[in-house]
Amino acid sequence: MVVDDSAIVRGLIIQMLEKHVDIQIVARAANGEVAVAELGRTEVDVIVLDLEMPVMDGMTALPLLLAKRPGVQIVVASTLSKRNARISLEALQQGAADYVPKPETGSLVNAEEFERELLSKVVALGQRGPGRTQTPAARPILAAQPRKSTVRPGIIAIGGSTGAPPVLLQIMAGLKDAVTQPILITQHMPVTFTALLAEQLARAGARPCAEGKDGEPILPGRAYVAPGGWHMTVGRSGVTPVIRLNQDPPEHFCRPAVDPMLRSAAEIYGNRLLAVILTGMGADGAEGCRIAAQSGGRFAVQDETSSAVWGMPGAAAKTGLAEAILPAHQIANWIKEIAK
Structure with a gap:
């Protein structure tokens, strides 16, 4: 699900995500309130969440989204202002899985680095979404090596x-x-x-x-x-x-x-x-x-x-x-x- 109050930004992000064969856009929302309601009727693994929105902003919506669908992975997308950086870090402490620095609207069309980072994070986090059955136990168990040194670290x-x-x-x-x-x-x-x-x-x-x-x-x-x-x-x-x-x-x-x-x-x-x-x-x-x-x-x-x-x-x-x-x-x- 893509949540952003700008129809242009929302559309561009959806276009980027739809380029990947493993990503399906199942919902979109213009603010946090709509997103919370949509999550009640749609199975979602990953949410790309804007911070600054009318009606209900991203930080207000974040705990409601996590409570509505436990295990959902939320990627915060925000522009690189000091205020938004501070809020994004707070969002990570409140349960967001990751963040993506979002270019200004006028720069989003040719934002290759933003697209690469967004795609890689959504795909990776999607493997841990609530709709996935893969668990850590399915992987081979890796053994740690015994302690080899008694030298005090510097x-x-x-x-x-x-x-x-x-x-x-x-x-x-x-x-x-x-x-x-x-x-x-x-x-x-x-x-x-x-x-x-x-x-x-x-x-x-x-x-x-x-x-x-x-x-x-x-x-x-x-x-x-x-x-x-x-x-x-x-x-x-x-x-x-x-x-x-x-x-x-x-x-x-x-x-x-x-x-x-x-x-x-x-x-x-x-x-x-x-x-x-x-x-x-x-x-x-x-x-x-x-x-x-x-x-x-x-x-x-x-x-x-x-x-x-x-x-x-x-x-x-x-x-x-x-x-x-x-x-x-x-x-x-x-x-x-x-x-x-």
Whole structure:
């Protein structure tokens, strides 16, 4: 179902979605009130939801839609204003599965990147919709590797995408006052969103957390979020580890991407790197985890049951090198046990 008050935008989004053979548009709505009513009579797996609408806006409709059809996957579509970025992050905490930054109406016709991102997210989330019968148990069980090292980590690196922001908040809250190591975070997010995410993580974890700045030293007790549009890596200034930012080509269609962060962290920290891959589409982070493990580092992944999309953690798990495959609520304790 596509929910947007603009008939033009609604039509363009439907045209984009209908290009994919696995997507069927079963409903459309001009505001949240109509969407809630439509959901009562139509089976829907995924909803693309606008935020700013008359009668009933997206944030008001969100909990009603989730209650009306448990398990429905909601993708928030909003323009890249600071206000909408803040509301989108709130929507993720309230149960939305993901977000897509929406171009201005006049730019939507030729918005190839928006179309690619929208299609991939709707298809991936549709596999977990309430109308699907596929379950995590249908996949081969992947075994974690036993603990290989007793070296205390010097840095913690976390990567995620679809569905990861609420898990990041949970992890940071769980690590409050418990670990002193610096924390690097790469979350697939556009400009504006990452700065707001850093603010939320700082509050949740009661530790300084901000977008990384090129050349700043990596210090104990701090957390650094990769800024939207930039790869965040680790380098050296003399003997001091520092943040390095670059605008090299996207990896896995993403910038920031997780792999550059992990590759560089493994080079600088070696067996003192501890990494975690959270829910997300695609395979970003898997190669970085492989390199981390080959350098003596360690990593865990979020399990399929608690993941919105088991793409990134699944790909990392399939390397056969993950030390643990954990539900979201156990990740912070795993980090604390190793980092202490």
